Amino acid sequence: MAFPNLLRPLQIGPHTLKDRVLMSALTRSRSVPTNVPNGLNLEYYAQRARGGAGLITTEGTLVVPQGSEWQNAPGIWSKEQVAAWKKITDAVHAEGSIIFNQAHLASHPDAPEQLASGLPVYAPSAKAARGGKFRFLPGRPGYVTPTEVPDPTILIEQFRQAAINAKEAGFDGVELHGANGYLVQQFLDSTANQRTDKWGGSVENRCRFGLEVLKVLVSIWGSKRVAVRLNPAGGYNDIGMSLEETLATYKHFISEADNMDLAYITLIRYSAMLDPVIDGELRATQHDESLLKEAEALIAQNKIDAAVFGMLWISHPDLAKRLEHGVPLDNQIEFTKLYGLGPEMTLEELKKGYTDYPAYHAAQEKL
Numbered sequence: 001m002a003f004p005n006l007l008r009p010l011q012i013g014p015h016t017l018k019d020r021v022l023m024s025a026l027t028r029s030r031s032v033p034t035n036v037p038n039g040l041n042l043e044y045y046a047q048r049a050r051g052g053a054g055l056i057t058t059e060g061t062l063v064v065p066q067g068s069e070w071q072n073a074p075g076i077w078s079k080e081q082v083a084a085w086k087k088i089t090d091a092v093h094a095e096g097s098i099i100f101n102q103a104h105l106a107s108h109p110d111a112p113e114q115l116a117s118g119l120p121v122y123a124p125s126a127k128a129a130r131g132g133k134f135r136f137l138p139g140r141p142g143y144v145t146p147t148e149v150p151d152p153t154i155l156i157e158q159f160r161q162a163a164i165n166a167k168e169a170g171f172d173g174v175e176l177h178g179a180n181g182y183l184v185q186q187f188l189d190s191t192a193n194q195r196t197d198k199w200g201g202s203v204e205n206r207c208r209f210g211l212e213v214l215k216v217l218v219s220i221w222g223s224k225r226v227a228v229r230l231n232p233a234g235g236y237n238d239i240g241m242s243l244e245e246t247l248a249t250y251k252h253f254i255s256e257a258d259n260m261d262l263a264y265i266t267l268i269r270y271s272a273m274l275d276p277v278i279d280g281e282l283r284a285t286q287h288d289e290s291l292l293k294e295a296e297a298l299i300a301q302n303k304i305d306a307a308v309f310g311m312l313w314i315s316h317p318d319l320a321k322r323l324e325h326g327v328p329l330d331n332q333i334e335f336t337k338l339y340g341l342g343p344e345m346t347l348e349e350l351k352k353g354y355t356d357y358p359a360y361h362a363a364q365e366k367l
Contacts (some may be wrong), residue, residue, distance in 0.1 A: 003323045005037075005299040010054065010261050010306055013224020015098045015172055017054035019076070019307035020299060022322040023313045024266075025057040025175065025229065026101040028323040030350050031074040033343035035062065037084040040347065041074065043355050045088050046208065048313055049095035051359060052320025054306070055231075056097055057175050060104030065164035066119060071338055076162050082169045089170035100227060100263075101166040103159055103217070104177040105184075120147035122155060124186050124193040124200060124209070129238035150309065151208050152199050156185070159213045163220040168255075173225035176210070179268050181237025184232075185211040188249055189239050205222055207253045214260055223261045229266040230254070264310055292323070331357050 011019040062075040123146035177185035186192040187209035217226045234240030291356035315333040337353020
């Protein structure tokens with residue numbers, strides 16, 4: 001067995017993960033025709049659970065219909081959405097996997113869901129991100145200038161209700177999306193957060209929003225049921241500070257979060273795919289990227305407890321089983337099919353590059 005450490009079980013609070021080959025939150029834009037998870041989403045998650053994922057984190061799930069930059073991203077604000085997610089969690093549990101819901105709130109374009117809500121696109125400050133074109137909106141507009149939220153506690157309460165809904169939907173826990181230039185990371189980042197009140201300015205103040213959200217989630221879910229995803233490297237959605245400021249900010253945030261008895265903290269490694277060129281320069285703080293062999297070594301050295309993979313799980317629904325049985329990772333990812341292109345797509349079109357990647361039982365013939 002080439003990856004014995006990745007394939008060892010892991011105990012996280014009340015949950016026993018069957019391995020440490022975890023599945024990242026991955027936006028796929030296929031909750032058509034609206035923002036309610038559907039049968040195709042259920043098949044997608046069940047495939048990955050069947051393929052051995054120790055823990056699955058759902059794609060970013062909108063806590064309210066505000067400012068999503070992804071069309072047909074699922075939400076968890078309505079009874080209909082909760083009922084649909086319950087079918088998915090039941091299917092994942094039937095395959096022996098654990099599933100966390102990723103609580104997500106964005107603040108970028110004037111998306112249809114946000115416009116229908118009648119509410120402004122909130123952010124810590126009225127500063128638009130640079131770059132970016134939203135292909136699913138008429139005219140391919142860029143980022144809007146958001147409205148500075150007058151009282152961030154109203155957003156914290158939205159996360160509270162989403163945590164309650166996730167519990168009703170049968171999830172095993174929740175992961176706060178604090179990365180990729182979305183709302184939580186905007187509060188953390190001094191280039192996006194220009195407030196002068198208790199929610200901005202100093203490291204402690206900029207960390208306050210994300211930490212208060214975590215406290216609320218823990219108050220609903222309890223010990224070892226809440227996690228957070230962070231991306232100190234920045235880049236995506238025009239986020240990123242100096243290295244010195246980045247280290248100071250995330251050192252404080254992680255130290256405080258670590259006192260909350262969380263299930264885990266995920267750190268996203270640098271990715272060239274998520275590093276835009278703005279004003280002629282790459283936006284992120286660049287560093288090395290993680291691969292399977294490195295993940296195996298880091299677990300052996302007790303530097304990490306598990307590894308979270310994204311693209312490998314997209315093209316290999318049975319990633320963990322392939323590692324266990326030595327099956328080559330030879331499925332080529334269909335980059336043109338990463339995201340759904342709207343509710344007008346047929347079911348067969350939505351399946352392509354989503355649920356049609358061959359799994360281990362079919363791959364056996366290649367050995």
